Amino acid sequence: MPTLLLVRHGRSTANTAGILAGWTPGVDLDDTGRSQAAALVDRLTGVPLAQVVSSPLERCRQTLAPLVEARPELGGPTVDERFGECHYGDWTGRPLSELALDPLWRTVQDHASAAVFPGGESLRALSHRTVAAAREWDEKIAAEHGPEAVWAVCTHGDVVKAVVADALGMHLDHFQRINVEPCSVTAIRYTPQRPFVLRMGDTGDLASLRPRPAHGPTASGDAVIGGDTGDTGTP
Template identity: 80%
Template sequence: MPTLLLVRHGRSTANSAGILAGWTPGVELDETGHGQAGQLVERLAGVPLAQAVSSPLERCRQTLAPLLAARPELGEPTLDDRLGECHYGEWTGRPLAELAKEPLWRTVQDHASAAAFPGGESLRALSHRTVAAAREWDEKVAAEHGPDAVWIACTHGDVIKAIVADALGLHLDHFQRINVDPCTVTAIRYTPLRPFLLRMGDTGTVTGLGPRPAGHPTPEGDAPVGGSTGAAAA
């Protein structure tokens, strides 16, 4: 099955200001974020990409822009609202330091499956739509580009955490244990048996995520007993 590269957008003006941006229009990458987006080109230089998908929010499209400029064969990213940020409702645009004093904050931290943002959506709904999007896109990429394809999706921190929690079989209440920094790469390979988390929050050069070599000793969907031998020895 294909390999999904989940990229969180680079640092935004809201991130550096400590504001919960949500779907606020006009939130762009800050200077650091633009630098991170530029570095992504080199970090993914050795990885073939068959498809690019993005949250419609500007900070995600800006993050992918240098990479897609370097790979014109990919064209413009396909925008999918389901990979957009959580709808935080009345929390949108407020300082995180202020939100941390709200009673709901503890629910978000400790019992995420019960958390629903006033005037927005629940974290259960976020998980449902984002996991569905990731799995449906993976099937589409497999059908169009083959089982060894690699595709990229640029999205948001809570979105990636929800998708990773699903891939690991974690209850949503545990998804706050997962940390996703700006412009990190998380790689998931879905198989008929189970997903495999190949990278988590990677900040360096991403290698070894191309097609499995012919004659690979482990059947597709099985984990190597004793651990992987790594890309060089695969």
């Protein structure tokens, strides 16, 4: 099956201000975020991409812009609202330091499956829509580009964590154990038997995510007993 690259957007002005941006319009990448987006192009050198998909929010589209410019054959990202940020409702636009004093904060931290943002959505709903989108897109990419294809989604921290929790078979209540930094890449390969989490929150070189040969360790859907050899085949 294809390999999904979940890219968290680069650092934004809201990140540096300590504000929960949510769906607030006009939240852009800061200078560091723009540098991270530019560096993503080199980090993905040698990794073929069949498709790029984006959250509709500006910070995600800005993160993908240098990559799309470097690879005009991609034709730009396809926007899918299901990969958009959590709808935080009344929490949107407020300082994180202030939100940490709200009783709901502890629920979000310790019992995420019970967390419902006032005027917004629940973390359960976030998980359901994003996992469904990831799996549906993966099937579509496989049908159109073959089982060795690689595709990327630029999205948000809580989205990445929710999709990873599902791939790991982890209860949503534990998804705060997962950390993904700005412009990090998390790689998941779905198979009929199970998903394989190949990278998590990686901010370094990604060349080994080139498609593996047919005899690679996840080709059959079985895990390698004793550990993977790391053989990525020839580019």
